[in-house]
Amino acid sequence: MTRQEILSELKTVISPYTTNKEMLAGINDQTDLIKDLKINSANLVDIIIDAEAKYDIEIDYDSADKMVNVGTCIDVISEKLSEKI
């Protein structure tokens, strides 16, 4: 799965947790989940859980800590996906 494909799917995963839909439509690697998308920090956990279910992967605590912007989210998801295969 390409980074672009993951990015596009990530929009769906993140969508329930941000009211800033305009910003969400134009996210890139640098988009910060908390600062730019105004996601409540407690909800990051929910995004991780939803991503785990979507990709059937397990995101450990250390990897989860890295998921602060869209780029690092994609990094972690691709890494876990590649471990699966």
Next chain:
Amino acid sequence: MSKRVVVTGMGIVSPNGIGIPAFLHALQNGISGIKFMPRYHDLNFSCQVAGMPAFEWESLKHKNYISEVTFHGLKGTNIGYGLAAALDAWADSGMGYETEEPRWETGCVFGNSIADTEAMKNVIAKVDNKEARKLGSRVVEQAMNSGVTSYISGRLGLGNKIITNSSACATGTQAILMGYEYIKDGYAKRMIVGSAEHVDTYVYGAFDSMRVLSRKFNDNPEKASRPMSLTAGGFVPGSGAGALVLEDLDFALERGAHIYAEVLGGSSNSGGQRQGGTMTAANSTGVTRCINEAIANSGISGDQIDLISGHLTATNADRQEIQTWSQALNRTGDNFPLTNSLKSMIGHCLSAAGSIETVASILQIVHGFVHPNINFEDPNPEITNLVSLDKLPVKMIKKEVNIVAKANFGFGDVNACLILSKYKK
């Protein structure tokens, strides 16, 4: 110097009407909100009827009660009811939801009895299945007893004292009393007060097992709640929420708020589970003291009470309650105040009973009527021996109502009584 406290806004989620206009219509026309519950039949409950509000869950999002993000993951039914009632009351008092700064002058006392067990069932299943890590961030805030107050105060940016109270069926009345006292003593200018209840399947089942519920009218649900009747064979559980905005009179006048009524005073106590009082039964001496203290604190006499909004759940405690009112007020027969029980229409909304019934009481003051006791077809002679039958109306009476005594009594032998009055300059 103590402040006068007035009601400037009301909101309601009741089994027989959501929103003040629908609720008022239901009160005036004696419309029942009790329905047959097929699931309770499937579960072999003895009582298979309940008062459930026709609440559209999506309305929480569509009517801007909360954001889409907050809505996503909200499962606690009691929280939904409480939010809708509280925000409606806020809007009714002429204020907008949004604020950048906390509203330091406004606090909240909102009660409930238990988190939505039906929603918690999913949590229990995940934990037992070793999947606790999948629970996510939204469970704790809804499981905690202060869930309802947290959602209300967060949405409106309330910055004064935020309290969650719980005293079984006296919860709602007590919440209003606490908010009243807080303003009266000058600690806050404004308080949102009220309570919410969602009788989920599991709590309902536990009441059913106590054999205290109405079980002979499953095929005729609207007849099932029969306070003061010979055939009153138990209460009908109900759900919903009621909310009021209370304000310091001067503060309300300054902003030109509409004033519905005044809270003159009240009292809350316990019979100590002594002298006949138990976990589930009231010590009538405690109830008498509660009523008399409420009257004394309000600076009125028992003779001035035009209407009693009773607890009157449709059990054999109804007779004792009427007798206690009669003794406390020293009024019998034709001299007994008009008395009604909203529970005849909506059942017993437990924690929410006091706030829903207080909203009903205030509507009767504002619109000059006494709502009927429906299903009062076979009066209990032990009640009509004490008070005249025409004091327990079965049809709406159009009449000026100046002072209402609203009381509720709960498990744990707790009592709460409010004295509400028409607002007079």
